[in-house]
Amino acid sequence: MAKSKDARIRVLLExxxxxxxxxxxxxxxxxxxxxxxxxxxxxxxxxxxxxxxYCYKHTIHGEIKK
Known part of the structure; x- marks a missing residue:
C-alpha cells in the first residue's frame, strides 16, 4: 500500500x-x-x-529527523 498524505505527522523533539x-x-x-x-x-x-x-530545567526542544 502507498503512504498516506495525512496532514498530521509524528515528529521527534530533542x-x-x-x-x-x-x-x-x-x-x-x-x-x-x-x-x-x-x-x-x-x-x-x-x-x-x-x-x-538531564539539564534539570526547561529548554528548547527542536524537531529532528527520524
Missing part, C-alpha cells in the same frame, strides 16, 4: 542544549519527546519549550 553540550547523539543522556504536528499549518521545523530531565 533537547538543543544537550546536543550543543557535546553529548553523543546515541547516548541516553539526551531528552527526546514524541509529538504530532500539522504539516499544512507548520511546514517548518517545530520548536517547543519542554522540561529536560
Amino acid at each position: 533537547c538543543t542544549s544537550c546536543v550543543r553540550g557535546g553529548v553523543n547523539k546515541e547516548s541516553t543522556g539526551i531528552s527526546r519527546y514524541i509529538t504530532e504536528k500539522n504539516r499544512h499549518n507548520t511546514p517548518g521545523r517545530l520548536e517547543l519549550q519542554k522540561f529536560c530531565p
Whole structure:
C-alpha cells in the first residue's frame, strides 16, 4: 500500500542544549519527546519549550529527523 498524505505527522523533539553540550547523539543522556504536528499549518521545523530531565530545567526542544 502507498503512504498516506495525512496532514498530521509524528515528529521527534530533542533537547538543543544537550546536543550543543557535546553529548553523543546515541547516548541516553539526551531528552527526546514524541509529538504530532500539522504539516499544512507548520511546514517548518517545530520548536517547543519542554522540561529536560538531564539539564534539570526547561529548554528548547527542536524537531529532528527520524
